[in-house]
Amino acid sequence: MVTSALERALAPFPLESVPASHARRFLEPGPVVLLTTRHAGNENVMALGWHQVLEFSPSLVSCVVSRSSRSFEMLRASGECVLNVPGSDMLDAVVGVGNCSGEDVDKFARFGLEREDALEVDAPALPQCHALIECRVSDDRAVERYNLFILEVRHIRARVTPRPPEYVHYVGDGEFMLSGKRVSRKRLFRPEMLGF
Ligand SMILES: Cc1cc2nc3c(=O)[nH]c(=O)nc-3n(C[C@H](O)[C@H](O)[C@H](O)COP(=O)(O)O)c2cc1C
Structure with a gap:
């Protein structure tokens, strides 16, 4: 269950729009995300x-x-989804969402996940998460063969302050790694390689 303490902690830090080209800021570290969809009046969420x-x-x-x-x-069927990036304070909800199906249960209610409409796609977004990455399927040629969807990022909102949270990384067999400390090596980069 996501606690109201989380909601209180997030209140001073509103979601802000971030350029779609900055998706790597949130996804390159490889966190588990919560993929939300809507189709034919139903909404669902899975861990990914x-x-x-x-x-x-x-x-x-x-x-x-x-x-x-x-x-x-x-x-x-809908061709749209949101990749919601949770912090480690949502770990138990992430595990719960990834261990049952929307066929059997309303996962939003069971795991205390608030939802709101995404801005540019027809899918729910999870505002308790750190980043909400709205996507549209842009190429489905690998779906039949590999279950692989190519998505175009249409909009990103994220809590830019105070700091990125610990992300949740799955290492298999029920164990997770939480993202560690950040270090800078900006001085070793060519300038054109910086700026996301
Ligand atoms: C940590 C974690 C990561 C997961 N990653 C994926 C994934 O990348 N792709 C996938 O198809 N299922 C993944 N799953 C499993 C789905 O989240 C799970 O099958 C879920 O019950 C599907 O829900 P649904 O039937 O409501 O869509 C993951 C589960 C966990 C717990």
Whole structure:
């Protein structure tokens, strides 16, 4: 259950729009995300660790969604989703969401997930998360063969302050790694390599 303490902690830090080309800021570290969909009056959420950044502009990411999940049919039918990036304070909700199906249960209610309409796609977004990455399926040629969806990022909102939270990284067999400290090596980069 996501606690009201989380909501209180987030209140001073509103979600702000971020350029779509900055998707790597949130996805390159490889956190587990919560993929939300809406289709035919139903909404759903699943945990997703298999995603990858593909391109800056247009901003493209890919994800593998199991054919056996309810989310697969919802994403294929609607062509839209939100990749919500949770902090480690949502870990138990992430695990819960990834261990049951929207076929059987209203996961938003069971795991205390607030939702609101996304801005540019027809899907729910999870405002308790650190970043809300709104996507539209832009290429479905690998879906039949690999369950791999190529998504174009249409809009990103994120809590830019105070600091990025610890992300949640799945390492298998029920264990997670929480993202660690950040270090800068900006001085070793060519200037054109910086700025996301
Ligand atoms: C940490 C974690 C990561 C997961 N990553 C993926 C993933 O990348 N792709 C996938 O298809 N399922 C993944 N799952 C499993 C789905 O979240 C799970 O099958 C879910 O119950 C599907 O829900 P649905 O039937 O409501 O769509 C993951 C589960 C967990 C707990």
